Amino acid sequence: MSGFLTRLWALLRKETRQMLRERSSLAVGLLLPAALILLFGYGLSFDVSNAPVAVVLDERSPTTQSLVAGLQGSPYLAPVQVNDMQSAVALMREGKVGGIVHVPMDFSRRMALGDAQVQLILNGVDANTARTLEAYVGGALATQALGTVDRQGGASAGAGSGRIQVVQRMWFNEASTSTWYLVPGLIVLVMTLIGAFLTSLLVAREWERGTLEALFVTPVRPTELVLAKLLPYMGIGALNLAICLLTARFLFEVPMRGSLLAIVVSSMLYLMVSLLMGLFISAVTRNQFQASQVALLTSFMPAMMLSGFVFDLRNMPAVVQVISQLLPATHFMGLIKSLFLTGDNWPLFLQKSGILLLYAALLFLATRHRLRKRLA
């Protein structure tokens, strides 16, 4: 046992020195998370506001003017009045407006009859924004129409014309801002990227330089090797994590409804998984060029696209759902969003932490296996 500790200590000192000597990577490793979280916390948003739409009035009358006023009153829309459809279409093709509201010739007459129509043409290239625009324009028109009915003698007060009104309550995200669910997700992305980047070259570099073969003639064992390469970077990762959590809490004021302990424990577990993932890649490829490609391909894009960061897992086909369940990032994503926004949920915490621990153990064993003292 004491032999194990002596050897581990010696290796740890070597790895830590090597890590600290690479000052540029150290500095960036520490500044990176803060910069990223800042940039994206402010930059990423699905919340549409002041979206430009073109308005074409084929009929100019008090009725249509009040309709335009209704659109202008919406905080989400920025109507731009143009003279004809041609120029409206040109604006849309240049990407200046996201949609066109077209009020036809006989609007007032048909309004009096009660079957007036307004045409809305959307640019479907950004389908998500298009949907939101449709809802906002519909909402603005409905409000306006109700107001008109009220002014015309309160027809809505008549018997049998009561309406069902939808009252929305968004739990866990009362203000319904996308920042609240994006920032915890960003922590997952940053941890994934940092983990893969910090460790994925470590073993490959030693293979390329032949120093790993030199280690084979020493009494060092594979377990000690893996631990020595893991622990110093856990330290850096922990610092990164602290920066992420502090920015999320105090700068973006995302509520932390779960206990800090649960958040820290699960994040450290995930950090360990993602560092071990990097080590495993490094040990398998034994080549820095390939290792960095694999690390990039397996870390960032899958964590961004398939973990439930923005794309809801429920909307994916079954096969893709199975694949996404294989990613450790998916499990951590579900857990950390819950811990931030909902609060402590111990069964969920135990289940997800168990899965992460399992991944860590598997990756540890697999990496150790690849580092047996055997030449390729």
Add this chain to the structure above:
Amino acid sequence: MDAIVQYLTRVAFLCRKELITLLKEPTSRAMLFAPALLQALLFGYGATFDLRHVPYAVLDQSGGQTASELLARLDGAGMFERRANLQTSSQIARLIDDNEVLLVISIPSDLEQRLAAGQDAPLQLIMDGRNSTTAGAAAGYIGGIVGSVNQARAGTGQGVQLVTRSWYNPNLESRWQLMPALIAALSMLQTLLIAALSVAREREQGTFDQLLVTPLTPMQILIGKALPSILVGLVQSTIILLVIRFWFQIPMAGSAGLLYLALLVFTVASVGIGLSISAVAANMQQAMLYTFLLIMPLMLLSGLMTPVANMPKVLQLATYANPLRFGIDLVRRVYLEGAGLHEVGFNFIPMLVVAAITLPLAAWLFRNRLT
């Protein structure tokens, strides 16, 4: 004339050597092209905002005609899946907390009486805000269905009807929005990394100094290093393009020529950034570090996931340095809208500026960073 031939021959030699390094091993070959195919398929199916399954629960305290009609319409819409009929409001929390349902519809007991009396009646919608985008979209659908129930109750002659048509993507499928963007985004990832590693690897192995003492000028080294990466990028883009066009069958409205012109300029700008990284980095670890450092802002601030228009003004300005922002915009608009050069021409300028700065910078750094 001879000078030109000699110049080009030298560049061709270096290109050939670079391509051999990239493609010699079967593993490296597979790694250049398989991921593009795999990711295009996977993300094409997985990355969607379109609601397919919305699990929900109902707390119907009225038990009346209107409520059952509303629920029938909801269940008939196809995507709403009723998981539970609740008895008390205390059951709501557990269902939402455990992710069993996305939303709960709570219908008050006096719904029928209020409506009969001509009063407005509230229908409460309790949603899981852990993904407020999905929840908001589901709420939008329910709002539409409630609206149609209201209209049916009141008979015709109520207000203004909105007739919506969406161009370029008639069913507003998010796959159509995302996939063309991936033509640019996915290929950029690896192109950037390969370019970044190309010089750094030679520096680490000591062969770059040898290259510098050959008759090759820095400009020739630059071209020789850039062309293979550009080629890899374009091949990857083509693979993704083919998947989109023939596997997912998203119709292409624009001209292939303009699309490839856009991809070429975009890839050259990306490779320029990669080579600048490469020229600065002393070893592969550093090259990888700078690449990883750049990848996240390049990807997330490009309009790939969230619209550029939703960003604060300062960040919108910063995205002018991001070739991916204009690459994605170009590919989307040429592919889906069928936009012509006169409509998207401006997008080329920022990318060309990036290329015109980064490529000469890289060539200059080759010689002037001999520390």
